[in-house]
Amino acid sequence: MKKIRFYSGLINLQIRWLDKMSDRGYRLVGTGKLWYEFEPCEPSAYRYAIDYVGDKSKTEAKEYADFLEDIGYRTYFKNINLNLDLGDLVWEKLADKGDFFADRATAMDRALLIVEKENDGKPFELHTTYEDRALFYRKLMMPYLLLFLLFAALGLFTKMCGWFAVAAVFLFVCIVYLIDHLKMKKLSSLVEG
Amino acid sequence: MRDNVKGGALTEVTFFILLSLYEPKHGYAIMQFIEEMTEGRLSLGAGTLYGAINTLLEKGWIKPYGDVNGRQKKYVITPDGKKAAKTELARLRKLVDFASDTMGERS
Numbered sequence A: 001m002k003k004i005r006f007y008s009g010l011i012n013l014q015i016r017w018l019d020k021m022s023d024r025g026y027r028l029v030g031t032g033k034l035w036y037e038f039e040p041c042e043p044s045a046y047r048y049a050i051d052y053v054g055d056k057s058k059t060e061a062k063e064y065a066d067f068l069e070d071i072g073y074r075t076y077f078k079n080i081n082l083n084l085d086l087g088d089l090v091w092e093k094l095a096d097k098g099d100f101f102a103d104r105a106t107a108m109d110r111a112l113l114i115v116e117k118e119n120d121g122k123p124f125e126l127h128t129t130y131e132d133r134a135l136f137y138r139k140l141m142m143p144y145l146l147l148f149l150l151f152a153a154l155g156l157f158t159k160m161c162g163w164f165a166v167a168a169v170f171l172f173v174c175i176v177y178l179i180d181h182l183k184m185k186k187l188s189s190l191v192e193g
Numbered sequence B: 001m002r003d004n005v006k007g008g009a010l011t012e013v014t015f016f017i018l019l020s021l022y023e024p025k026h027g028y029a030i031m032q033f034i035e036e037m038t039e040g041r042l043s044l045g046a047g048t049l050y051g052a053i054n055t056l057l058e059k060g061w062i063k064p065y066g067d068v069n070g071r072q073k074k075y076v077i078t079p080d081g082k083k084a085a086k087t088e089l090a091r092l093r094k095l096v097d098f099a100s101d102t103m104g105e106r107s
Helices: A011-023 A058-071 A086-095 A099-109 A130-158 A161-190 B012-020 B027-037 B046-059 B079-103
Strands: A002-004 A026-031 A035-040 A046-052 A074-078 A112-118 B062-065 B074-077
Touching: A011 A026, A011 A046, A011 A112, A026 A046, A026 A074, A026 A112, A046 A130, A058 A074, A058 A112, A058 B027, A058 B046, A130 A161, A130 B046, B012 B027, B012 B046, B012 B079, B027 B046, B046 B062, B046 B079, B074 B079
Parallel strands: none
Antiparallel strands: A002 A035, A026 A035, A046 A112, A074 A112, B062 B074
């Protein structure tokens, strides 16, 4: 069964949706740019986590995925899907402009790593120290910050309000992750261990 | 992992990973070791473990073990890693002695 689903990047929602699919008896077996593919499974047999690997090179991301597979998890790469398709379009356009952007565009195409493990009743967390979680949110924030700046600049350039509206969406996501980052950072300095 | 910033103390996670690797282990076995040794108090996520392993490899405190190209990569502690673990043990001993004296619980 293929499900077409957009996600604006708030990965907590994506994790919740995948867990819910598992509860209903559907297990993830594949991902594409716009779709997720499922197969029937025992209800609640699997739990999901998502990591951000957009900052890693293709080889580094593959190494990390292999490490997780060795542990016994299953992994799927997924584009970060910046929604509206506008974000993706911009990345593709910029990819023609030079290596730096081409690298970023490829990175965004497989920026998320969906990780599946058998449900053992315990919460499934990939990052377990506050310091590590703070870093995770900071990295996750970066593509949105960059897109916000791009669209804000586009708005200033063309004097069209539409671009500012798009920029605002990215800014919103950025702020959500920034708050998460700051929360974790504070905890990491307050709580030991 | 923020080790050796203040006073050379290791983080608990770092110290446990070093201890677990006195015998060669792969990632999953390290996670299990830590969970067992702490009776479930410290449960290490795979992402955090991966970051910690890479930091320790960079520091030269651990190294890949056995068939490097095969699946299920194993790691083992190096002499430098043992030195760091020993320093940590000495630091903890001093701390325990001091705490026992102060609290009047020296056995």
